[in-house]
Amino acid sequence: MDNYVIEMLHITKEFAGFKANDDITLQLKKGEIHALLGENGAGKSTLMSVLFGLYQAEKGKILKNGEEVTINNPNDANRLGIGMVHQHFKLVEIFTVLENIILGVEPNAMGVLQKKDARKKVIELSKQYGLQVDPDAIIENISVGMQQRVEILKMLYRNNEILIFDEPTAVLTPQEIDELIEIMRGFAKEGKSILFITHKLNEIMSVADRCTVLRKGKYMGTVEIKDTTKEELSRMMVGRDVSFKVQKDEPNIGEVLLSVKNITMPSKINKKNAVKDVSFDVKAGEIVCLAGIEGNGQSEVISAITGLERVKEGTVTLAGKDITKLNIREKTKTGLSHIPEDRHKHGLVLDYSLEENMVLQRYWQPRFQHNGFIKKKEMRDYTEGLIKQYDIRSGHGPTSSARGMSGGNQQKAIIARELDKEHELLIAVQPTRGLDVGAIEFIHKQLVATRDAGKGVLLMSFELDEVMNISDRILVMYEGEIVGELNPKDTTVQELGLYMSGAKRSRKEKGHAK
Amino acid sequence: MDVIIYLIQNMLPVAIPLLLVALGGMFSERSGIVNIALEGIMLFGAFFGCLSVYFMKGLTIDPQLILLIGMVVAAVAGILYSMLLSFAAVNMKADQTISGTALNMFIPAVTLLFCKMKFNSDGITNSTKFYIQKVPVLSDIPVLGPLFFQKTYITVYIGILFLLLAIFVFYKTKFGLRLRACGEHPQAADSVGINVYRMRHSGVAISGFLGGIGGFFYSVGVMDANVNGHTGVAGFGFLALAVMIFGQWKPVQIFFAALFFAFLRTLAYSVALIPFLNSLNIDQTYYKMLPYVATMLVLIFTSRKSRAPKAEGIPYDKSKR
């Protein structure tokens, strides 16, 4: 008999008749790091939400140290020592770090807040675990990595012994990931038990003791990490072999398509410039990647090119045409396609149907409108074509509401829309964020195919693997400048990391670089 | 000097209803519920407050006590009426603007209907006098005495008391912290075991409490304890919304915003007292428009960085992440 702190036995959780968790069993040993793996929508977050008391399972039971417990809300979970870092942070942006940590378990006298002791405890905890934070900083002013520390401190403040991390690394830079993994190891050593959700098999291989795999809401099994491989895990998860290495030939490089010259962009957070005098080119038939740790100006460069922000200084030329001051529509017409960073904010009108979203960039073209009237039939036919071609899955085909689609399929829809419209240059910003390996594989293939069709691709990504695998050329940004131009074939992840952290730079000269 | 004292004496009874109602709106909106129904809640409170004053007219009790009783009635009425909003918005996940608008439409019609049936009138007329010519002792303090303790209403002091209380509850208590969390990020509040629904009900109930009292205080301090279905509360509920936004959803700033608006409004009707303005001979209409124009100008300059509670207006659904 193993010594399990938590056992979730035969859990079934339904949403409107759909089984998100179907007879799932998960057993967590004391002091272990237990990974939970599965495609998008496999039911990982749901299972954790059941454990944390956000949802109640229809069937199954939960045991703590062998005794059955009921968890009806986060308070129950908290009482049992269960804490969770959510996939999307649950922090109140305008509150201070301290206020966020104590929220829900506020020390008080007759309802009046007593922050003094809490502050002391938080400072102690952050020292003890090396989670450096300023208790009085406002959440919206601190970095994502810092916010995650706050989430972790929230659990520690509540003396939680069982820690759930739902995709904690998706939003972190490589350095931050390393730090987090160290912290998790530390927790495990102390006897805390950790449930760790991630789509990145490397992380599982490096930190987890065991791994439970889900597929489409079903339990696929639990394996010891030391006895398994990445390939085996992904086969368990997807049901087929997945190739991690993107198949691509030598690039067939052509004319300069995009030319960015001496771009300077203001920062939204402070008075400094987020982008300082940056210049680079993207040529036809190549994938150029803007790499760097989040917050080093990459997003602002993209915004300058796409027109989401006004350019402060410098010029952007596309296919020989100065597009710096053009509005977004004109840029689109000049041949720009853009897979935006935030698919819910920019990429889709969630309340529109799929078909209405598919013409978002081209409803004004003669093909889809006549004298200002939308050609509904053309729109429908066009969407049906794309659904087939890109394997976009949704409930009601073209008429499904975009809101009801899964993240992966929403992303596919955006990619279909942006790739199918006539364009010279594709800008893809974090196109695979939060997606499972299957979806990632698909998207990578599409990017390479676009390149091979003679278009230029400008990719922005924080995923080092993706950067190394996909790109033909890497531009590393650090503090608003391009500090290195690398060829992925001649470099290593470690070297890339050095550039990203500013420890190394090879491109100091301003102006144009070849 | 006399003019200044006069302006301040007359500004306060106007500022207090605005202040209270805007504070109410703040509690509601910071909990996540857009409260466009303030106008209706005010009238509802004013209606029941005045009605209770009407029924107490024969009694030989101190008018200030009658006022306090009327205030309690108005507060209870306001809470009850606001529950119609929170029921719709929280339990039924209804659109908050629509429900609020319905509540604004409902009460003037009910006031008219009731008063016509009962009094053959458009409203309730009271003759109880709540005005305080002089507060004993305090009114003799130089400067401050005439400013704050002569020719005034007890509503002014109660209003200030509620302001202090609101600041305390809002910033210093567990309840305030939780309430503000619900208006910003209800999912976060939920995930730490806070009952978002209950907090939102409470926020709206507080807006009902303050809104009802504010409505009654409007009647007392501005309308001589009368209430009328046609003129209602003269758009003060909507103005309070503007004051709330102008005050950036923060109590102290709301206080100053209310004073600002009330001052301009008082000024607009006191032009004759101010020789300089009087000599300009400007059409009175411009003065009447002044508070509205000024409020708008202020909003134009503050709106760029204006930041409404992030989750306001969005029904919270536990089952959605």
Added chain:
Amino acid sequence: AKKQTFDIALITDKGNIDDKSFNQGAWEGLDKFATDNNITHKYFKPEEANDAGYLAAIDQAVAAGAKVIVTPGFLFEVPVYQAQTKYPNVNFILLDGAPHTADYGTFKTEANVASVMYAEEQSGYLAGYAAVKDGYTKLGFMGGMAVPAVQAYGYGFLQGAEAAAAELGLADGSIAVTYHYTGDFAETDTNKASAKTMYQEGTEVIFACGGSVGKSVMAAATESSAKVIGVDVDQRYDSDTVITSAMKGLGSSVITVLESIYKNKSWETYSGKTTVFNAANNGVGLPTSVIGDANANAFDRFKSFDKTAYDTVYASLVSNAVAPIRTITIADATGVATAEELMTGLNLVKVAVQTR
């Protein structure tokens, strides 16, 4: 229950029957008469406040069985002109107006219409006279809008003040009057604020001459410990601040005409013409008795002015020895007179007018 019918109907203008003005006065008379004589009666509110709306309300009233319809106010002049031929068997009592076409081309009062007017200038004269005689020297006038009735009250008020000042032998300009039209007939906080400002300037008594505006003025007077003169009906019961009221016999005139129909069979006395109710036929005046107390002194809120003094001045109006001016020439199209126009038009010397 089938549809109910009502014999006597009142059509309100845009206000309600508690407007402290035409609607209320007329309704109180109508209601008293009908209740006393057990006649079914009801008031009707038009769906919109314009000629067509008023006519439609008359249609409704007739459909509901009305035999006599009271229409309070000059706004009914055109609608009644239409209705008098449309419903020849219905009797109309039109207060403060005479039927005419929309273009004022034809004035015609049919045999089924009694047109009733009031000498407001006489009533205002009495009020102004009494106030100055009582020792007030700083007066105010707050009219609703510059309509003929309100203007007449105001002009009468000024002339009465002038006459009293002359009798008292006061110096020229020793009586100060602030003269103001509020622009509406409603109880609003803004009207209250305006009145308060007037009191703050030192005004001792304001003649509140605009329906519900009076409520606002009384509120201001309470807070300022000052006085009010009421209008149209005796308003002493509304506030202690009301020293007297410039009345016109709205209710009593309605009762008089209704009696001519239902009791005296003397409808011809009033039908087909315009009857002016004035001092001579006891149609205007200040209150001389207190309701519910036969022994009470209706002049008790004056310092010195009393019934005797009142009777004297009233007699001078009855005998036409004094005839206050009702209209003056005003340049401004809004009907709002300037101080000079008032001073010269009304021959004021002792009274100094300041307009607002």
Added chain:
Amino acid sequence: MQNNKNSSKLKMQASRIMKSKGMGSFTATLLAILLGLLFGFIVMLIASPANSFNGFLTMLTGGFGRLGDVFYFATPILMTGLSVGFAFKMGLFNIGASGQYTFGMFFALYVGMMWKLPTGIHWIACILAGMIGGMLWGFIPGLLKATMNVNEVITSIMFNYIGMYLVDMFVTNNASMYVPNLTRTGYLPTTAQLPSLGVPNSNVNVSVILAIVIAIILYIVLNKTTFGYELKATGFNKHASKYAGMNDTRNTILTMIIAGGLAGLGGAFAILAPTGITGSSMTYEPINVIAANGFNGIAVALLGSSNPVGIIFSALFVSHIQRGGTQVSSFFGYKPEIIDVVIAVIIYFSAFAMIMSSAVGRLLKKRSRKEAVKELEQTLSSEDDSLKEKTEV
């Protein structure tokens, strides 16, 4: 085979229509109306039990005897309803329809009284002037919203007051328009009045036809054109619309201009209506009161789910029971305000009618709980609360 496929497709479409948003909101609205009427009946029962039944019937049917008036009184609120509803689609709450309405009235009056134009052209010019007046008063809040991010609810409330005071001042200061003795404007020349439809005892005129045509045009614009597509997209998610190259600033301003124009037309239609009395016409009374028809427009828009065609029906419905209400008060002595109470209750329930109707449906059909929950969830997530400004998730 082909046939089979077609017929099943047809069936699917039919069931989709039945289950569609439009149909769902229609039944939901009916439910809300039912509850509102029930409330009205209870009030009548309390006020005067003996008359309540007949009174209630008259309330429901009284309007049928006065169809001309039903259409006549429906016209201005139809226009303000369209104004509010149209702005809703863009995510804007135009509570300022009242001020725009008043401005439209003033412009129409001005052209009607101050300009001498030939018969047949004059009233058209007046209508256009009214529209321009409303547009002007919608433009400014739109501009402030689009360029300075000033909350349009607050600006338009402020603009209601400012507009009302301004128009009252313009009117009273204009010697040729204002008749001080009557405290209102003079009569409009007949050339400025709208052609009557000739229904006896009713002012119903050509404007009701114009209003319905405008509503249908709006429907087409919103649902069939690229402009409507852009407006709705911006209303749902202004970040996405910016990303898609739509001109958010322009669209916001344009929407408020159009909404203002619609309300302004409402004002023009109201003031230009013929009265049927020779030489008489509508008049404007400058007494510092905010036009109620602007606020009634909110109710009409909400009841019509902001759908232009729905708004036609909701305006007619509101006008219909208001006429019934007048009858009730004439014949049974109830106070006409009872109708306003009923309408308010209807609006209140319509705010969550969707949820109620699926709950009622569940009770009626006794379906399994799961299914009902599913449907509920679907209606919830598909409900396009165009009011919601925050569409980003």
